[in-house]
Amino acid sequence: MHDSLEKRIEEIRRRDRRYSARAFFFVLEALDFTIEEHSQRRRDRHITGKELLMGIRDLARERFGPLAKNVFQQWGILCTEDFGEIVFKLCGAGLLQRRAQDSKQDFEDGFDFDRTFVKEYAPRNPWRSQV
Numbered sequence: 658m659h660d661s662l663e664k665r666i667e668e669i670r671r672r673d674r675r676y677s678a679r680a681f682f683f684v685l686e687a688l689d690f691t692i693e694e695h696s697q698r699r700r701d702r703h704i705t706g707k708e709l710l711m712g713i714r715d716l717a718r719e720r721f722g723p724l725a726k727n728v729f730q731q732w733g734i735l736c737t738e739d740f741g742e743i744v745f746k747l748c749g750a751g752l753l754q755r756r757a758q759d760s761k762q763d764f765e766d767g768f769d770f771d772r773t774f775v776k777e778y779a780p781r782n783p784w785r786s787q788v
Contacts, residue, residue, distance in 0.1 A: 662752070669746050676743055680732035684743045687713040688753070703756060706763025709744070710737055714768055718778065725774040737767030 666681045691704050691712025704712070717725040734740065741764025747753040 665750050665752060669750050673746065675733045676739065677732040680729075680734055680739075680743055681747065683716075683732070684709075684713070684740060684747065685752075687716045690716045706741060706744070706759065706761075707767065710740060710764060710767035713740055714773060717774065721774075723775055723778040726770040729770065736770070737764050740764050740767070 663678070666678050669681065670676070670678060688704065688709060691709055694712060694715075695704060695708065717729070721728045729735070729739075734743075738761070741761040744753065744764070745755070745761055748755045
């Protein structure tokens, strides 16, 4: 299955090289992360664009810290609208499903990368909670 996923993402990228393959895999990981977070609160597994953006933000902070903005730039992602482009490309390839009310506009003005990942970044101090 993983080889098939890689091949399908490469097919997407053959038509549009704007985003690194890693960007597609990260969005899929963030979707799983977001579904897991929301599954405790509701039975519907559908995630809105805004909810996915918050999951992307949280996973990026956890995984990349203040370097998240730079990582995303390396992958061709410059704003939250790029995540919408990636999601809809994954839908077009049959890797994700969408509902009629889902739209690329759901990803507009989600958050500012500089503010979210650089200016407001506060590292977690695991020792502080143990004192």
